[in-house]
Amino acid sequence: MTHAIRRVYCHTLGCDKNLVDSEALLGRFADRGVVAVDDPERADIWLVNTCGFIEAARHDSEEAIGAFARAKGDRTLVVTGCLAQEHGVRIQRDHPEVDVVGGVGEFDRVVSAALAGFADWLAVPAFEASYEGLIRRPLLTPAHVAFVKIGEGCNQGCTFCRIPLIRGKLRSRPVDEITAEVRQLVDQGVREVQLVSQNTSDYGRGTGEDLEALLASLAAIDDLRRIRLLYLYAGLFPAERALRILELPHVVPYLDLPVQHASRRILRAMRRPGDPDRAAAFFRTLRRERPDVVLRSTALVGFPGEEEEDVEELLDFLAEVEFDHLGTYRYSPEAGTPAAELPDRPAGEVVADREARVTDLQTEISGRRMAARLGERHEVVVDRVLDDGADDRTHREELVPGLLEGAWRDEGARGRAVAWNDRGGRLALGRSVHFGYDLDGMVVLPVDDGVAAGDWLEATFTGATPWDVWADPAR
Numbered sequence: 001m002t003h004a005i006r007r008v009y010c011h012t013l014g015c016d017k018n019l020v021d022s023e024a025l026l027g028r029f030a031d032r033g034v035v036a037v038d039d040p041e042r043a044d045i046w047l048v049n050t051c052g053f054i055e056a057a058r059h060d061s062e063e064a065i066g067a068f069a070r071a072k073g074d075r076t077l078v079v080t081g082c083l084a085q086e087h088g089v090r091i092q093r094d095h096p097e098v099d100v101v102g103g104v105g106e107f108d109r110v111v112s113a114a115l116a117g118f119a120d121w122l123a124v125p126a127f128e129a130s131y132e133g134l135i136r137r138p139l140l141t142p143a144h145v146a147f148v149k150i151g152e153g154c155n156q157g158c159t160f161c162r163i164p165l166i167r168g169k170l171r172s173r174p175v176d177e178i179t180a181e182v183r184q185l186v187d188q189g190v191r192e193v194q195l196v197s198q199n200t201s202d203y204g205r206g207t208g209e210d211l212e213a214l215l216a217s218l219a220a221i222d223d224l225r226r227i228r229l230l231y232l233y234a235g236l237f238p239a240e241r242a243l244r245i246l247e248l249p250h251v252v253p254y255l256d257l258p259v260q261h262a263s264r265r266i267l268r269a270m271r272r273p274g275d276p277d278r279a280a281a282f283f284r285t286l287r288r289e290r291p292d293v294v295l296r297s298t299a300l301v302g303f304p305g306e307e308e309e310d311v312e313e314l315l316d317f318l319a320e321v322e323f324d325h326l327g328t329y330r331y332s333p334e335a336g337t338p339a340a341e342l343p344d345r346p347a348g349e350v351v352a353d354r355e356a357r358v359t360d361l362q363t364e365i366s367g368r369r370m371a372a373r374l375g376e377r378h379e380v381v382v383d384r385v386l387d388d389g390a391d392d393r394t395h396r397e398e399l400v401p402g403l404l405e406g407a408w409r410d411e412g413a414r415g416r417a418v419a420w421n422d423r424g425g426r427l428a429l430g431r432s433v434h435f436g437y438d439l440d441g442m443v444v445l446p447v448d449d450g451v452a453a454g455d456w457l458e459a460t461f462t463g464a465t466p467w468d469v470w471a472d473p474a475r
Contacts, residue, residue: 006034006115009043011068012140013061014051016230016438017196018081019140020149021104022049025080027137028111036138045076045114050083052166054332058083069097078114080106082166104167105152139185142383144454145192145437146185150178150214154198155205156233158260159271159339160303160331163198170199172207179217182224189454192226192381193218194437200229201236212245219249225456226381228436230256235274239285246290252433253290258298262317263310266303269342276317283321294324294434299358302331302351304342311354315361324369325440326362328355366466371407373461373469378432380443380471382455385428396427399468403444406465413462417470420446430457432469441467448475 008029012022025047026036037043046068050061061083068077078100079091085103092101102110139146153168154161182193195214197203204210218227227250232242234257246253261267262276274282286293299314318326330351333340346354386392400421408414421427428447435441445451445459451473463470 006045007037007043008034008045008047009037009040010047010049010140011040011064012049013064014049014053014057014082016147016194017149017198018049018051020137020147020196021081021107022047023137023140024107025049025110026140028107029114030138031136032111032115034115043075045078046072047078047080047114050079050081052082052086053162054329054334056332065091065095065098069095072097076100076114078102078110080104080110085166136184139190141437142453143189144381145194145383146190147196147437148178148182148185148193149173149197150195150200150203151197155202156199156273157271159269159342160300160334160337162334162337165336167198170197170202170205172197172202172204172209174207175209175214175217178214179221182218183221186221186224191224191454191456192228192437193224194228194230196230198231199233199236200231201233212248215245215248215251219251224250226433227251228254230436230439232257233273234259234279234282235272237282239282239289242282242286243289246293253292254294254296254433254436255286256296256436256439259317260298260300261303261310262314263306264313266306266310269305270300270303270339276313280317280320287322295321296325296327296436296440297321297323298327298329300329300331301354301358302346304331304333304339304345306331306346306354311357315357318358318361318365322365322369323362324366324434326358326366328358328362330355363466367407367464370464370466370469373434374407374409374464375461377458377460377474378434378471380430380432380445380457380459380473382428382430382445382447382451382453382457383437383442384430384453385426385447385451396421399444400427402465403463403468403470406463406470408464409462413472416472417446417463426451428453432459432471434469441465441469443469443471445471445473447473 010022010026012019048064048068051057065079076099077097079098080102084091084101088101100113151170151172153170154163155170232255245251260272264275386396404418425446428445428451430443430445432443458474459471461469461471
């Protein structure tokens with residue numbers, strides 16, 4: 001007697017750390033003989049991995065749950081992740097179509113319940129979620145790049161952030177376990193890993209290990225080409241240490257260091273480590289000693305009590321530091337956080353104007369820094385080759401015209417790019433060290449038929465916008 005093969009489709013919301021959790025869940029399903037598919041119509045199990053970081057993320061998660069619940073038919077519907085961690089009982093009440101609700105880290109229990117056909121099943125830890133190894137997992141990224149989560153939870157207690165309430169205190173994974181995972185990923189074709197956690201600077205606290213030991217262990221893995229560090233705290237990460245780490249094999253000159261703000265008064269209210277003067281000195285040292293380093297950060301606007309002088313301090317700081325990439329988001333009052341009780345929250349239209357000013361300044365800075373790289377030659381990994389499908393044609397139509405109107409090395413280079421695009425020449429999307437996967441912009445390359453995703457090419461930057469680069473491969 002034969003049994004039909006079961007198939008699971010996963011819809012992931014939120015950050016890259018949540019993406020890793022989705023991969024871990026799919027890995028547990030694969031261990032039980034369930035095949036992951038990228039078309040929901042082909043699956044008999046639907047998995048929605050939710051985000052609950054801020055109100056907008058919760059809204060998106062609720063919308064997704066509702067959409068999948070309405071369309072589920074006779075499928076098994078599983079809801080997990082951050083929103084489920086905090087609001088599992090409510091999800092079951094509001095969406096009776098949901099069969100299984102599980103909190104973060106409940107990989108094995110969620111999979112067992114889904115496959116056993118438990119209806120109306122709930123597994124949500126009271127506070128701190130369990131944390132299991134993530135070694136066995138299929139990738140939701142291109143086959144040559146993977147996010148690797150090196151820890152769970154956070155000890156910082158920033159007044160605006162719910163992460164410690166949802167995911168608990170920091171638990172760092174052992175160096176040996178992470179190294180085994182990366183070695184297995186490399187064996188299956190991964191060449192770049194992006195290390196993530198809620199606070200990568202804090203890795204190893206309480207375990208007797210540290211980030212340098214982890215990086216040294218990963219650097220010894222044959223065929224690993226890039227290690228990218230995300231979510232470091234400048235206030236907990238002296239410049240001298242950063243410079244030492246940047247000298248380690250395979251660590252790319254790219255650091256993601258969310259600053260959130262630059263007003264001493266607002267940082268104090270946020271309970272963020274460090275202060276603006278030390279942060280500015282930190283970044284000046286990095287720029288002086290490693291002019292090739294790419295800096296990425298995040299700014300939060302609209303925190304309670306923020307005034308015009310605070311915004312001016314932030315703008316002055318950004319103008320001095322000149323981040324290559326900067327994300328912005330607006331403050332959202334989160335239940336259970338100290339900041340939710342603070343008075344004097346700026347009006348929505350005021351916050352929107354402040355965010356626009358930050359974005360306009362950053363666009364100018366990023367454009368200038370990108371244009372300064374024109375004529376440089378860099379190694380680029382191909383993430384995707386555009387084909388003639390509708391999605392890729394739309395992507396090409398949205399991306400290329402803006403690049404052609406950007407800054408160019410010379411008119412000859414721009415003319416060749418225009419001609420290539422006009423005749424429908426083949427294009428690939430890739431990344432040099434300047435771009436994190438699924439974080440920043442990309443490198444657009446005119447390529448021959450033999451080029452495929454995962455190939456590494458030497459290419460010269462010839463055109464640029466504040467976000468993307470056109471590069472001509474060496475032929």
